[in-house]
Amino acid sequence: MDFTFPEAAEKFRLEVREFLKRELTPEIRDEYAHCTDYPHGFNKAFTRKLGQKGWLTLTWPKEYGGMGMDVWHRLVFDEEMAAAHAPVAAHQVAANFVGPALIHYGTEEQKKKYLPPIARGESTWSVGMTEANAGTDLASIETRAVRDGDEWVINGNKMYTEHLQDSDYYWVLVRTDPSAERHRGISIMVLDMKTPGIQMLPLWTMDGYRVNQVYFEDVRVPADAVLGELNRGFYHLAMTLNTMRSAGLGGWTETRRDLEDLVLYAKETKVNGRPLIEDDWVQNGLAEFMIHNQISRLLAYRVASMLENGGPAPDRETAVRQVWTKTYGQLHVKFACDVIGMGSQVGHYSPKFAPLAARWERRYMGSIAGAHNGGTPENALNTVALRVLGLPR
Amino acid sequence: MDLGPSETQQVLKRTAREFLQTVVNPAIVRQMEEDRIGFDPAVWKQVCELGWTGLMIPEEYGGQGGDVSDMAILFEEVGRSLLPSPLFASGVEAALTILALGSEEQKRDLLPKLASGEKIFVVALTEPTGTYDAWGVETRAERSGNGWKLTGTKLYISYAHVADLLIVAARSGEGDDAIAFFLVDPKVNGVKLTILDTIGKDHQYIVELDGAEAEAVLGPERGGWSAFQDVLAKAAVVHSAASIGAAERCLELAVDYSKQRVQFGRPIGSFQALQHKMARVVTEITGAQLCVYEAAYRLAVGQDARLEVAIAKAAASDAYTNASIEGCHIHGGAGFIRGSEMELYFRKAKGAEVILGHPRWHKKRVTALLAEMAQPAEHH
Numbered sequence: 101m102d103f104t105f106p107e108a109a110e111k112f113r114l115e116v117r118e119f120l121k122r123e124l125t126p127e128i129r130d131e132y133a134h135c136t137d138y139p140h141g142f143n144k145a146f147t148r149k150l151g152q153k154g155w156l157t158l159t160w161p162k163e164y165g166g167m168g169m170d171v172w173h174r175l176v177f178d179e180e181m182a183a184a185h186a187p188v189a190a191h192q193v194a195a196n197f198v199g200p201a202l203i204h205y206g207t208e209e210q211k212k213k214y215l216p217p218i219a220r221g222e223s224t225w226s227v228g229m230t231e232a233n234a235g236t237d238l239a240s241i242e243t244r245a246v247r248d249g250d251e252w253v254i255n256g257n258k259m260y261t262e263h264l265q266d267s268d269y270y271w272v273l274v275r276t277d278p279s280a281e282r283h284r285g286i287s288i289m290v291l292d293m294k295t296p297g298i299q300m301l302p303l304w305t306m307d308g309y310r311v312n313q314v315y316f317e318d319v320r321v322p323a324d325a326v327l328g329e330l331n332r333g334f335y336h337l338a339m340t341l342n343t344m345r346s347a348g349l350g351g352w353t354e355t356r357r358d359l360e361d362l363v364l365y366a367k368e369t370k371v372n373g374r375p376l377i378e379d380d381w382v383q384n385g386l387a388e389f390m391i392h393n394q395i396s397r398l399l400a401y402r403v404a405s406m407l408e409n410g411g412p413a414p415d416r417e418t419a420v421r422q423v424w425t426k427t428y429g430q431l432h433v434k435f436a437c438d439v440i441g442m443g444s445q446v447g448h449y450s451p452k453f454a455p456l457a458a459r460w461e462r463r464y465m466g467s468i469a470g471a472h473n474g475g476t477p478e479n480a481l482n483t484v485a486l487r488v489l490g491l492p493r
Numbered sequence: 494m495d496l497g498p499s500e501t502q503q504v505l506k507r508t509a510r511e512f513l514q515t516v517v518n519p520a521i522v523r524q525m526e527e528d529r530i531g532f533d534p535a536v537w538k539q540v541c542e543l544g545w546t547g548l549m550i551p552e553e554y555g556g557q558g559g560d561v562s563d564m565a566i567l568f569e570e571v572g573r574s575l576l577p578s579p580l581f582a583s584g585v586e587a588a589l590t591i592l593a594l595g596s597e598e599q600k601r602d603l604l605p606k607l608a609s610g611e612k613i614f615v616v617a618l619t620e621p622t623g624t625y626d627a628w629g630v631e632t633r634a635e636r637s638g639n640g641w642k643l644t645g646t647k648l649y650i651s652y653a654h655v656a657d658l659l660i661v662a663a664r665s666g667e668g669d670d671a672i673a674f675f676l677v678d679p680k681v682n683g684v685k686l687t688i689l690d691t692i693g694k695d696h697q698y699i700v701e702l703d704g705a706e707a708e709a710v711l712g713p714e715r716g717g718w719s720a721f722q723d724v725l726a727k728a729a730v731v732h733s734a735a736s737i738g739a740a741e742r743c744l745e746l747a748v749d750y751s752k753q754r755v756q757f758g759r760p761i762g763s764f765q766a767l768q769h770k771m772a773r774v775v776t777e778i779t780g781a782q783l784c785v786y787e788a789a790y791r792l793a794v795g796q797d798a799r800l801e802v803a804i805a806k807a808a809a810s811d812a813y814t815n816a817s818i819e820g821c822h823i824h825g826g827a828g829f830i831r832g833s834e835m836e837l838y839f840r841k842a843k844g845a846e847v848i849l850g851h852p853r854w855h856k857k858r859v860t861a862l863l864a865e866m867a868q869p870a871e872h873h
């Protein structure tokens with residue numbers, strides 16, 4: 101039984117910390133705290149710096165621009181990035197979702213073409229799965245790609261795509277065989293965002309972030325735009341989603357910081373002369389917040405340890421972790437707001453009256469999107485019930 | 494970082510499960526609830542021969558030389574099986590107490606007997622207030638000649654009726670420091686044992702002490718309480734591991750039953766309302782188990798584990814309680830008929846929840862520790 105990081109990873113942690121201290125300038129921090137378009141900060145220059153160090157692709161094989169390191173290095177990196185509120189949106193999807201997927205099922209040419217720029221932090225990707233009529237039920241996508249000579253012609257729509265306005269490439273799920281059983285006629289394609297016929301309209305989330313509604317009108321892509329096997333896209337997707345869900349394993353550190361600040365707030369804030377933290381319900385809620393955060397941490401470590409032992413993201417652990425984060429995240433945001441009371445409604449444009457810099461006002465609005473992004477809480481519960489417990493459909 | 498049982502521990506776990514499957518089943522558990530002794534002496538003998546009583550006792554005192562993480566792994570299986578026996582009382586609580594407090598001479602005398610199973614020792618700590626805080630020890634120790642006489646009421650003392658020696662916490666004055674642990678032969682005058690009627694029918698006793706003479710003090714006359722905190726921590730973690738094992742069994746029963754039981758022409762396990770209950774239960778168990786392992790690990794290697802222990806006990810108790818409640822619901826009528834396996838776990842879960850600190854008590858500790866650690870940070 102062992103719960104310690106390998107020494108090399110701990111040494112690496114200090115290096116990352118040192119780097120972030122130096123490179124995360126007040127401007128970047130400020131941008132992160134108040135940025136409009138992104139919940140997780142978007143900064144291409146900063147992403148490129150990480151790319152130069154090889155830190156975006158710590159665990160990739162060396163031949164594709166990776167560092168060939170163990171998963172603990174990546175975990176340490178994730179933890180330090182999240183704890184420091186460092187911007188990740190410019191590389192997150194490319195490095196943690198598209199890259200590993202390509203390594204798994206891309207052709208050699210595709211790997212050579214797309215992976216090194218991702219590793220250098222130079223290309224930004226978005227993912228287009230969700231459509232107006234296909235959310236949780238992804239097998240019902242309607243966007244079609246029809247073969248025309250050496251090309252595919254794409255028509256249809258995508259919904260809620262993040263940071264597409266700044267992306268170089270678009271990884272999309274399209275229907276390539278409408279006559280096949282619905283899971284079997286789906287493929288994955290890559291679109292260069294310079295291709296004519298892609299139109300996007302911004303949608304704004306309640307907390308002010310941009311996602312996009314996308315329309316394809318006779319978008320022509322070359323035959324080799326297909327990633328992986330034709331018509332096997334849905335099966336590739338399952339594995340890729342697991343990989344995506346095993347990204348952000350360091351995210352618990354950001355929540356731990358939130359919790360520590362909340363504890364401090366409850367210690368220092370007096371109600372009629374008595375510190376808030378002396379209230380029983382506050383004590384109990386803080387403890388449960390801490391327990392759940394501890395479990396988030398351990399589940400992340402568990403997923404990491406499985407990755408380390410080879411192979412793709414583990415079904416059981418990944419699924420259980422999804423339920424955990426999606427079910428309990430919401431609870432504690434609500435609790436934190438309860439602790440703050442009247443002030444929990446105040447936004448950062450009224451800084452004088454916004455407790456904890458209005459963080460929980462933002463978190464409260466973000467908690468809904470946070471639970472649904474990448475799959476809903478109910479979907480996570482279904483996955484555990486059907487795939488982990490083997491319950492009947 | 495493997496976050497789980499080592500290979501040796503996995504072997505221990507497997508052998509334990511195999512053995513337990515041959516010696517205990519729901520009917521036996523039920524029968525033992527009504528039994529005067531409460532466990533099968535022949536099985537107890539086997540348990541001792543397997544070395545489980547001495548698992549955490551160093552070899553020089555006749556034990557196996559394992560640590561608290563080994564015991565935790567073993568207790569996942571013990572908890573799962575609901576084995577009725579004084580293993581926790583003697584092999585965990587008493588063994589840890591003697592190890593933590595006893596003089597060299599006392600350890601040499603007592604531990605080999607405990608490890609071999611020749612003797613059963615039982616710690617008598619809790620009183621009617623039910624707290625594990627120092628203020629809960631109200632039993633008085635008064636000097637009498639060269640020795641001590643004890644007066645007070647101990648409550649919730651498991652298997653006191655088969656103890657060869659009670660290890661009684663009592664105070665000789667005010668303050669935590671004035672608490673000491675006294676060795677009392679339960680057969681002397683002034684000790685009265687009465688069985689306590691509990692939901693788990695698990696042979697907890699009322700121990701009334703009325704000027705009962707102590708044979709000796711275990712270890713020091715002062716300062717024992719602070720050394721005893723390590724005992725409470727380790728015992729809480731081992732008991733939490735038992736809760737995890739039992740919770741896993743509750744989940745298994747629910748999943749199996751829901752696959753078989755048909756209503757409206759479908760197995761009830763295909764109803765999403767039930768699926769989501771079970772998905773939450775497995776999630777809670779998985780999370781709590783990791784907390785238990787981490788606490789056990791930290792205790793075993795001697796790191797500060799105050800926070801981890803409190804988290805482990807709270808999470809494991811909550812997970813077990815919830816697994817037993819949902820398990821019963823999923824069984825419908827079959828879940829509340831006496832003698833069903835499910836109702837056994839439901840009742841036993843209550844005892845597991847409140848022993849060694851109710852989850853609420855541990856949560857208070859978690860917050861107290863957080864408040865102690867919280868510092869205004871410059872990194873924001």
Ligand SMILES: Cc1cc2nc3c(=O)[nH]c(=O)nc-3n(C[C@H](O)[C@H](O)[C@H](O)COP(=O)(O)OP(=O)(O)OC[C@H]3O[C@@H](n4cnc5c(N)ncnc54)[C@H](O)[C@@H]3O)c2cc1C
Nearest residue numbers: 227228229230235236260261262469472473474475476478
């Ligand atoms: C901030 C944000 C960013 C996003 N970014 C992207 C992106 O970049 N790319 C992308 O492709 N998508 C993105 N999404 C979309 C996201 O993946 C979907 O919102 C999600 O998969 C759910 O789909 P839906 O919104 O259509 O909801 P629906 O699937 O319509 O679900 C509505 C409700 O019904 C429930 N439900 C559905 N099916 C079941 C079932 N079988 N059992 C029980 N309950 C069920 C759901 O749990 C939910 O509560 C983003 C979403 C958000 C909020």
